[in-house]
Amino acid sequence: MIKKVAARWTACALLPLIATSIACGHSHAPHHGGPLGHRFDDPESWSARWDDPARDEWQRPAEVIEAMAIEPGMALVDLGAGTGYFLPHLAAAAGPDGAVEALDVEAPMVDWLKNRIARDAISGASARLVPFDDPQLPAASVDRVLIVNTWHHIPERPTYGAHLTRALKPGGAVVIVDYALDSPVGPPAEMRLSPESVVADLEAAGLKAAIIPEALPRQYIVVGRLP
Numbered sequence: 001m002i003k004k005v006a007a008r009w010t011a012c013a014l015l016p017l018i019a020t021s022i023a024c025g026h027s028h029a030p031h032h033g034g035p036l037g038h039r040f041d042d043p044e045s046w047s048a049r050w051d052d053p054a055r056d057e058w059q060r061p062a063e064v065i066e067a068m069a070i071e072p073g074m075a076l077v078d079l080g081a082g083t084g085y086f087l088p089h090l091a092a093a094a095g096p097d098g099a100v101e102a103l104d105v106e107a108p109m110v111d112w113l114k115n116r117i118a119r120d121a122i123s124g125a126s127a128r129l130v131p132f133d134d135p136q137l138p139a140a141s142v143d144r145v146l147i148v149n150t151w152h153h154i155p156e157r158p159t160y161g162a163h164l165t166r167a168l169k170p171g172g173a174v175v176i177v178d179y180a181l182d183s184p185v186g187p188p189a190e191m192r193l194s195p196e197s198v199v200a201d202l203e204a205a206g207l208k209a210a211i212i213p214e215a216l217p218r219q220y221i222v223v224g225r226l227p
C-alpha cells in the first residue's frame with residue numbers, strides 16, 4: 001500500500017545535495033538541455049547512477065509497480081527505459097505469459113538494454129529504438145505504459161499522449177512518474193512539470209487521469225486510464 005512519506009521527505013532533504021544528486025541519477029547541468037538537444041548516449045556512466053542500489057530507497061519500485069495494477073500476462077511498455085532499472089520489476093509483475101518492451105531514443109541505450117536483457121535473462125523482455133515524437137506502438141496492443149523521469153523530455157506531450165492512448169488495449173493505462181516541483185534533486189526547475197500539467201496532458205490525449213497523492217518521496221505518480 002502506498003503510504004505517506006513525510007518523514008522520508010525530511011530525511012531526503014537533509015542529505016548533502018551532491019550525494020542525493022548522484023543517487024537520483026540527475027545532475028543539474030548540463031544534461032537537461034531540452035527535449036531535442038539532450039543526449040543520453042553514454043549508458044555505462046548513466047547506469048552507475050540509475051542502477052545504483054541506493055536508488056531503491058527513494059524510487060520504491062514495488063510501490064510504482066503496485067500503482068500500475070499489473071496482472072499476469074499483461075503487455076507492458078517502459079517508455080524511456082534508459083538502462084533498464086525497471087525492467088526486472090516489470091517482467092516479474094507480468095509473469096511468464098506477459099511481455100515487456102523497453103523503448104528509448106538513444107541507440108547506445110537500446111544496445112545496453114538488449115545486453116542487459118540477455119545477461120540477466122529477463123524473460124519476456126525486448127528493447128526497441130524509437131523516434132522522439134512517436135513510440136510506434138500498434139493500436140490496442142498494450143495494457144500498461146510506464147514512463148519514469150522521461151515525460152519532461154518529450155516534446156508536444158498531448159500529441160505524444162494521443163499515440164499512447166491509441167496503443168492502449170481496453171482497460172489500459174499510462175503511468176507517469178516524474179520529479180515533484182519541490183524535490184531537493186531532479187532536473188532544473190524550468191524542466192520540471194507539475195503533476196496537474198501531466199494530468200492535463202493525458203486528459204488532452206483522451207485519458208481519465210488522476211494523481212496518486214504523496215506516492216513517493218521525490219516524485220509524483222499520475223495514472224491515465226482509458227475512460
Ligand SMILES: C[S@@+](CC[C@H](N)C(=O)[O-])C[C@H]1O[C@@H](n2cnc3c(N)ncnc32)[C@H](O)[C@@H]1O
Binds near residue numbers: 155
Ligand atoms: C532520465 S532517463 C530515465 C531512464 C529510466 N526511465 C529510469 O527511470 O531509470 C530518460 C530516458 O528517456 C529517454 N528518452 C528521452 N526522450 C525520449 C522520447 N521522446 N522517447 C523515448 N525515450 C526518450 C532517454 O534517452 C533516457 O534514456
